Amino acid sequence: MLEPYEGKLSRTVLRGEGSSNVLDLPDQIIENKQRFISQIMTSKTPARSADDIDEATLSYAEIKAIATGNPLIKEKMDIDVKLERLKISRSEFLHAHEKLERKVKQTYPVQISDAQKILDNIKADIETVKQNTVMDEEGKEKFSIILNGQTFEDKKEATNFVAEIIKKNKESSFSHCPLHGLKGEYKGLHISTDFNPSLSREEILISGKIMVQCYSSSIAGDSINRIIEKVNGRVNAADAKKREIDELNKKIQAGINELATPFPQQEEYERLVLRSTELSNLLNEDAKNIARDKEDVESEKIHRIETIMNEKPESVCEFKFFTFVKNNLDDSQTNWSSKLDENAIQLLVEDGFSKDTISDTVLKFSPAVPSKEEVYGMIENCTRRTAACR
Numbered sequence: 001m002l003e004p005y006e007g008k009l010s011r012t013v014l015r016g017e018g019s020s021n022v023l024d025l026p027d028q029i030i031e032n033k034q035r036f037i038s039q040i041m042t043s044k045t046p047a048r049s050a051d052d053i054d055e056a057t058l059s060y061a062e063i064k065a066i067a068t069g070n071p072l073i074k075e076k077m078d079i080d081v082k083l084e085r086l087k088i089s090r091s092e093f094l095h096a097h098e099k100l101e102r103k104v105k106q107t108y109p110v111q112i113s114d115a116q117k118i119l120d121n122i123k124a125d126i127e128t129v130k131q132n133t134v135m136d137e138e139g140k141e142k143f144s145i146i147l148n149g150q151t152f153e154d155k156k157e158a159t160n161f162v163a164e165i166i167k168k169n170k171e172s173s174f175s176h177c178p179l180h181g182l183k184g185e186y187k188g189l190h191i192s193t194d195f196n197p198s199l200s201r202e203e204i205l206i207s208g209k210i211m212v213q214c215y216s217s218s219i220a221g222d223s224i225n226r227i228i229e230k231v232n233g234r235v236n237a238a239d240a241k242k243r244e245i246d247e248l249n250k251k252i253q254a255g256i257n258e259l260a261t262p263f264p265q266q267e268e269y270e271r272l273v274l275r276s277t278e279l280s281n282l283l284n285e286d287a288k289n290i291a292r293d294k295e296d297v298e299s300e301k302i303h304r305i306e307t308i309m310n311e312k313p314e315s316v317c318e319f320k321f322f323t324f325v326k327n328n329l330d331d332s333q334t335n336w337s338s339k340l341d342e343n344a345i346q347l348l349v350e351d352g353f354s355k356d357t358i359s360d361t362v363l364k365f366s367p368a369v370p371s372k373e374e375v376y377g378m379i380e381n382c383t384r385r386t387a388a389c390r
Contacts, residue, residue, distance in 0.1 A: 076279040083272045086265055093263050104255035112248045119241040121209035125189065126234045128208055132188035145227075147184040147191075155224065163220035170218075177202045178218045187231050206230050212237075317353045321361050341366050342378045349382040 134142040143155045148165075152158035166178040174180040177195055179202060184191040190207045193216060202216040204227060214226040263269065313319040324344045341362055348358045359375045 070283075072279055072282055076276065076283060079272050079276050079279065083269070083276055086269045086272065089265065090263050090269055097259060100255050101259055104252050104259065108248050108252050108255070112245055115241055115245050115248070118210065119238060119245065122234055122238045122241060125208035125210060126238060128188040129231060129234060145184060145186045145224075147182065159220045159224050162223055166218055166220055177216075179204065179216045179223060186227055189231055191227060204230075315357075315361075317348060317357050317361050318365070320348060320351065321365065338366075338374070338378075341375075342382070345375070345378050346382040346385070349379060349386050355379050 134144050136142050142153065143158075144151065144153050145158050146152075147158060147161055150161070152161065162179070162182065165180075165182055169178050169180050177193065179193045182191070182193050186206075188208070190205075192205045192207070193202055194205055195202050203213045204216050204223065206212050206214070206227065212230050214230050217223045217226070313322050321344050324347055325340065328340060328343070345358055345362065348361070355376070358379055359372060362375050362378075363372060
């Protein structure tokens, strides 16, 4: 059975977090330690604070409910544990919704806008390529490329020209840049080269509304083929960008549908919040009643002491009892307890008064209202102590 500090248990059990400056009771210290250890020493990522939602911790909390004998406290604790778990789940749900809402309203629209700008530029380059594509009489595409100011309508001649540039560069200080100095135009798009220091290699740059890169090669035919593939690949790039925009639009619609879904346990959460509030009000009212009852008991005790002190002792035993009590009472006369009775009994035993005389005197006047058995027990204890001292 708990031995709580007098007058503190009910206040401590009922107080809210941070709402009291009353020191923790011993059982609260054990409870707090259990709560912290059981939640931190797990495989889960610990929160910044340990919450009272642990089954082992609840068993310590139940002890306090049992000690008070109030079933409402047990119900309040059970509900608060469930409510705390729901609060965590609900907080995670709302946090996920906030992140999704930012994506739906900000991130995805910006990504779509950027992708649409790129798509528009790709379409513009596709139109440029179409307008600058030369067709023969049979409707077949004719090869035509401008390299360093010269127009080549034969792919083999263009390849030989690039091969000569590569050969010259290998014999010069630009051996690491085989296409150094190459400039030109293919289907309306500009061609140039540049050395990428971060990758330590040369790149062919094909520029229109947007720029694309491909790696240069020391093999002339490969470089020509790469230029052709990148220019003709504008259509594939446009299709890929369209699919990207469609996918982002689908994500927005899916996000809107998900945001319309409420917290799955919202009704249960609201019910527990309402019941927890009701129980808090009931327990607070009980606490006020307990305080009032305690004040009434203290008031009645003081009134009884005042009445007793106005009486006159009728025997020597009663006179000595009264004299001892008066000398040991404080000004408020509220410290008359069973301990004071026992000290008075010790004096009367030492003075040789009989067991029955002492018992009748204590039972007649003590406001602590002990039973006859309790008084006899005190007398026997005092008698043993007196005998031992002799």
